[in-house]
Amino acid sequence: MSGEMKRSGLSKGAPAPRFSDLESLREHLGDCARCSLGSTRGRLVFGVGDPHAGLMFIGEAPGRNEDLQGEPFVGTAGRLLDELLASIGLARSQVYIANVLKCRPPGNRDPLPEEVELCTPYLAEQVRLVDPKVIAALGNHATRHILGTDRGITALRGRLFQVDGRRVVPIFHPAAALYDQSKRAVLFDDFKRLRSVLEMPEENEPAHAGQMPLL
Ligand code: SF4
DSSP, rough: OTTTTTTTTGGSSSOOOOOHHHHHHHHTTTTTTTSSGGOOOSOOOEEOOOOSSSSEEEEEEEHHHHHHSSSSSOOOHHHHHHHHHHTTTOOGGGEEEEEEESOOOOOGOOOOOOHHHHHHHHHHHHHHHHSEEEEEHHHHHHHHHHHHHHOHHHHHEEEEETTTTTTEEEEOOOHHHHHHHHHHHHHHHHHHHHHHHHOGGGGGSSSSSEEEEEE
C-alpha cells in the first residue's frame, strides 16, 4: 500500500554470519561476487570511520569517485558531508559511513532489488557491530530501505523514527544539494536537528517503534 511503513529492509534477506569486529567482516567479504556488481565494480567500498561511532550514515551505493578510491562519500558530495559534519562540531573520523550497496552499480543506475537483498545482510552486520545510537539515512533509496516504506525523502525528512531500538533520521543525500541549491540550506538545518537527536536523553525516546516529529 502506498506510504505504508513495513519491516525495515535491514532485517530482510538471509542473515550474514556474525563477526567479532568490522575487520573480520571485511575479510569475509573479500572480493565479493555474491551479486553481479562484483564483476563490474572497480573497488569494493566497505565503510569508514569510528568502528564504535554513536552516529552512522548510510547512503545508497558508491559512485564513480568512491569506486575509484574504495571509500564512501569522497569527491564533491563527500566534501559537503565533511562541511555539514563540521557545522555540528563533528569530524568524519568520529562517525561511521557506509552504503546499502558496497559496489557501484554501472552508470550509477538505481540498485536492483536482488543486489540489495544480497548485500543488506552485510550492512546489517556492520550496524550490529558499530552499534550506533543514531542512523542518518541519506537520500531516497537508503531511507526507504531502512524504514521499509515507499514514501519519499521529501515527506520523511525532519522526522525521527525508531528501528530496532535505534533512532533513524532521514536526510537529503548531500549529492542532491549539489544540483539544487535550495536543498543546501535544508541540509544544514537537518544536521542541526541531527545534533539535537544525538543529544536527546534516552528518557525522551518514544515509548514504541514508530515516528515522531523532530524539534
Ligand atoms: S554489492 Fe554487495 S553483494 Fe554485490 S558484489 Fe558487492 S559486496 Fe557483494
